[in-house]
Amino acid sequence: MIIEQEYPDLTQWPILTATAFYWVQTLLILIFLGLGIAIFREVLLRFLDTWTSGGIGSALIDLPISILSSLLNTLRNLAVSVIEVLALPLGIRRIWAIARLSIQEAVRRRVLYVLLLFLVPFLFAGWYLPTAEEAQLRVLVSFTNTVMGWLLLPMVLFVAAMSIPKDLETKTIQTIVTKPVRRLEFIVGRVIGFMFVFTFVIVIMGGVSLAFIYSQVTEKVLKDQWTARVPIYSAPPENGAYSFVFFKQGVPSAVGTNVGREWTYRSHIEGDTSDEARWFFHFDPKKFENADRVKVGVTFDIFKTTKGKPTLDTDDTSGVWASLDFIDRNNPENRIDEAFRVNNNRVTMIDIPASVLKSGDILVRARCLTRNQYLGMAKHDIYLQANEQPFEWNFAKGMVSLWLKVLFLTSVAVAASTVLNGFVTVIFTVGVYCMGIFHNFLVQVGSGQTLGGGPIESAIRLVSQMNQTVELDPGFFRTVAKTFDPYLIKIVGAVSAVVPDLSTIDTAEYVAGGFDIPTWLTLRNIILVVGYVIPVLIAGYLLFRNRETAA
């Protein structure tokens, strides 16, 4: 597995602050947008009314009064809303009543039959399964995740987006809001009820998926890959900024030799020279206290400049060789040198004695031993295996990501459905979800970094099939594009600030790769999504509060 992005530890405050700031920012943007529109509409309507009944003069005189009263009204409303938000815990029993109703509804309307539908793909899946042992788990995990996603997401959308519009349409909402239940309690109760149902569905689907994966993999995969390794990656030494450095002819450098690969994740060192790469490890010495031997996972990339001998298991001189030096930084005498043949882009497990790691402060030096060949390496290409967790447990942790996506969809759908009708809510929610999944692209467009210009310019290029790097021909379309694109880009930028990056909560890669999903990652994901859901629900509440429930 390859980690391109660095996640800081949860104990580091910046990420928490950043996430918290993110909620507040989202909340404020949504609230002010909504309130602004509401006030504008109210003032405009009153202005037009006064105009038609009393002429433009009286409408103009009335305008400041109308603006002022609208503002005051809004402020009073806001104050009440704040109180209701803070008083939410007091309504726990009413919230539960609504949640219970939602569960009853799902059960009695036989929504859960979707579970039967879920079993269908598994009947035929066996036909298409790969036999290559390396690919099995990856394909199976991604297959089950895809099936779960494709069944769950439409179900979630349907159930969550249609509920409040249906309450409004059948007017059942009128008997609810004339009871002491607060609108926020109603929204939260709905979301909680749905999440009970969806959690149940996820647990069943996850269980079936796991059993299915188990039944499909071969003995060897069960033995080697049916696990969740807990890795320790390199970390900067106490006085240094880098956890990973290259040395070219004895000079430290952030990158190694560029061999012209497009993907610059790894940098290369040349074989049979003094070039080397160094990793620093810094961990709690107690980690390996009781261990005798420790496994080290190494994944390097081979870049060949000569044909060389093909890798033959029978011939030790074939292939590309590397050496790793493990050195105790507190006691350089305590070291060990391992040479091994590199598995191109695949993990090689090396077994070293635990004694060399006992100080918790280790330097690892890597060199390429084979002349004329290059080895590509990056920060996460070496890890010490601290522990192993059961695959099943890791799979369950992986389900948390799916659960979080479902929570996200449910909340957005419920909040949006307080003002949109069911169909529009579905479209809206799918839109937000896609923007979350392709958040990177959104950010690129929003910061004007995409090749081929802004949205209009790109559309012109698309229609006219024009090369992305050639300037547009001068003319009407170009003028339109150049005039409006900057604004559109700004809008996209604003939207990208409001939609969370959902692509980062995916953890299937960990499960499939046999790596334990770090607790901090799960926590971070929870904070990200829950932190988003709270303002969304509050925004939904404000919208709901300010609409009439009888049409």
Place this chain on the structure above:
Amino acid sequence: MAGDVVVEARNLTKIYRDFWGRKKVDALRSLSLTVERGEIFGLLGPNGSGKTTTIKLLLGLLFPTSGDALVLGKNATDVAKNELIGYLPEESYLYKFLSAEETLDFYGRLFNISRAERKRRSAELIEQVGLSHARKRLVKEYSKGMARRIGLAQALINDPEVVFLDEPTSGLDPIGTREMKDLIIDLKAKGKTVVMCSHLLADVQDVCDRVAILHQGELKEYGRVSDLLKIQDLTEVRIRGLSESAKAEIERIIATDGATLESMGHPTTTLEDLFLRIVRESEAHPGRRYLPERKGGSSGTDGDRKTAASPSSN
């Protein structure tokens, strides 16, 4: 406690608009009225006259275009008032997948009523509205009349102070109608305040203490049912055994003839007559409050006003 105002509308105006904010219907124009504690107040008017709109405004289900709606001294949109009110909508909008018992249990939960109390009250109410035989059946299997009954039961689950009933007898058979009326009178006997609306005159005449008659969103008449039905400029005298010769000088003869004066007063019209007259009058002169053909009536004098703003309590 007479004189204790529990529901109040002040210049309540409602304009329905479409999505773009264009005016669709002027449903209610500057309605002002008060309902006092312990009375049964009727909103009367033909279909589309704004009765339901008024009730929804009083419940906070709709927001007024201008004016204020107050219930128990609180703004209609204040949730806190809901603890003490009950509402039976025009049609019973209930969750079809619940049974009668579950329905009442659910609404009881919204009032934080304890489990034991919920059980007791729902059993009692189901009994009271005559649904004991169907208490386990799903609401979706109910006939309109049965749904109406369970709708009423849900409105009373919290033993409310003020009950709003929108067309309470619609969909009920004659016996059901009678039972509903008895129930409403019963509520009054328990000191509850009832605000109901109906287009059925008999309902209103039988149970209401006071009524407001609406037509095309305007208040046309407002007062005690007994007062409204009095024909002020007529005096009805019923005399038994009056001699033929005395007929010409009736007033003197009553005093001197020794006949028994059986009753003497203003004859009453039926509400139906009044109603039809108001509608005819209103259609002939839209925007004007009803001017009855009577003298000295206190409530008919402000007919020239564009809107019926000030109610005159009789």
